[in-house]
Amino acid sequence: MTSPYGPGLRHSHAEDVYAFLIGCSLIVMGLMCLHKAGLVTGGVAGIALLLSYLVPLTPGNLFTIINIPFLLFAIRAMGPQFALKTTIASFGITALASLLPNVLMLSYVQPLFAALFGGTVIGMGILSLARHQAGVGGTGVITLWLQKSRGINAGRVQIMIDAAILATSAFFLPWEKALLSAVSAFAMSSVLMVFHRPGRYIGH
Incomplete structure (x- = not known):
């Protein structure tokens, strides 16, 4: 992967590891905030959160299960x-989601703050991984592929996918939580729309 600052400059393995740790940690922190507030968001994270309220599995475990077909794609x-x-990032998120509650516990998160902060840090985590030529799997694979192959903005595509996920969540969540979940998804996608554009530093 070349750097925008000159040909032949690549991220080192140490830089990749550091970016993965930052990206995965931010995503897990965002998931924890949203889960504590009973919200969902867009992408595979939102699907995992929504299902975690319906079936006896954690968001981390559901995240990996849902991701399998997307990783094959x-x-x-x-x-x-x-x-x-x-794949490494996906399993890293699952591992951190299991480990982080042992060192950090949330007793309460104000729902609007959870929506804004949770969505934003998840978006920043996705951005960190994308700039090191990785994704979190799920719908992110589709959006990054469309941006790479067709030049279609990843954030805009993600918003359309998220709209379908949020419309589904409205059947299972109270209206106020469904509305805040939409705020979360918008915050997450806005990070990609602003900072992850074709012609900028997008990891190729």
Whole structure:
């Protein structure tokens, strides 16, 4: 992966590891905030959160299960390197989601703050991974593939996918939580719309 500052400059393995730790940690922090407030968001994270309120599985475990078909698609659509890094990130998120509650516990998160902060930090986590040629799997694979292959803005595509996820969540959540979940999804996608544009530093 080349840097925008000059040809031939690549991230080192240490830089990739650091970015993965930051990205996965931010995503898990966002998930914890949203889950404590009983909200969902967009993408595979939102699907995992919504299902966690309906079935006896944690968001982290559901995250990995849902991701499997998308990771298989990533091998074909984005190449083995991206697929490998995305798989590592996916399982990293699952592992951190299991470990972080042992060192950090949330007793209360104000719902509007959870929506804004949770959505934003998840978006920043996705951005951190994307700039090191990885994704979190799920719908993110589709949006990044469309941006790479067709030049379609990843954030705008994500908003359309998120709209479908949020419309579904409205059947299972109280209206006020469904509304705040939409705020969360908008906050997450806005990060990608602003900072992850074609022609900027997008990891290729």
